[in-house]
Amino acid sequence: MKFLADMGVSLLTVDALRAAGHDAVHLREEGLQRMADTDIFAKAGRDGRVVLTFDLDFSGIAAQSGTALPSVVIFRVHDARSASVTSKLFRVISEVSSALTAGAIVTVEDAGFRVRRLPLN
Numbered sequence: 001m002k003f004l005a006d007m008g009v010s011l012l013t014v015d016a017l018r019a020a021g022h023d024a025v026h027l028r029e030e031g032l033q034r035m036a037d038t039d040i041f042a043k044a045g046r047d048g049r050v051v052l053t054f055d056l057d058f059s060g061i062a063a064q065s066g067t068a069l070p071s072v073v074i075f076r077v078h079d080a081r082s083a084s085v086t087s088k089l090f091r092v093i094s095e096v097s098s099a100l101t102a103g104a105i106v107t108v109e110d111a112g113f114r115v116r117r118l119p120l121n
Contacts, residue, residue, distance in 0.1 A: 001097060004044045006053035007033055009075075010082035013052070013089065020090070025049070037061055044070040050100050052089070054080065059105055063120045068103030071118065075108045088113070 003024040005014050017024035027033050027040065035043070041061045044051045051058055051072045058072045073092060075085055088108050096106060096115050103118035 001093065001100065002047065002049040004040065004047065004049040004051050004070075006040060006051065006055060006058075008054035008080075009052045010085065012082035013086045016082075016086045017089075022093075023049075041065065041070065041072075059107070062105050062118060066119050068118045071100045071102075071104045071106070073100070073106045073108060077108060077110050079110070 001022050003017055003022060005024060005026040007027055009026065011026055011028070014024045014026045027035060037055060037057050038061055041051060041058065045067070049070060051070055053072065054075050056074060056076070058074060062072050073089065075088070077084065077088065092106055092108060092113055093100070096104070099115050099117065100106065105116045105118060107114050
């Protein structure tokens with residue numbers, strides 16, 4: 001699976017994704033740390049990547065786009081350390097990869113996660 005990590009996501013999480021065989025890039029690695037959220041969303045769509053972020057604005061951007069892709073994984077967790085985020089992300093990937101491929105907003109919280117299919121009606 002292909003991922004685009006927003007600035008709040010640790011490079012350690014990106015490294016863990018790569019170690020597991022995923023194609024993951026971080027905005028910082030591409031020199032895009034000042035890119036606007038709407039442009040990040042558009043880039044992920046063009047590149048066929050799932051956006052990984054802590055930024056709640058991406059939920060609205062995805063909803064307003066009217067498109068099924070790209071999918072967005074939004075972390076709303078108290079423990080934002082990379083080990084905790086990475087563990088939660090791998091659970092999401094193992095349980096709802098088909099939803100991420102088809103188009104979804106996945107909100108990851110401390111107690112679990114919820115999936116909303118895109119496009120939102």
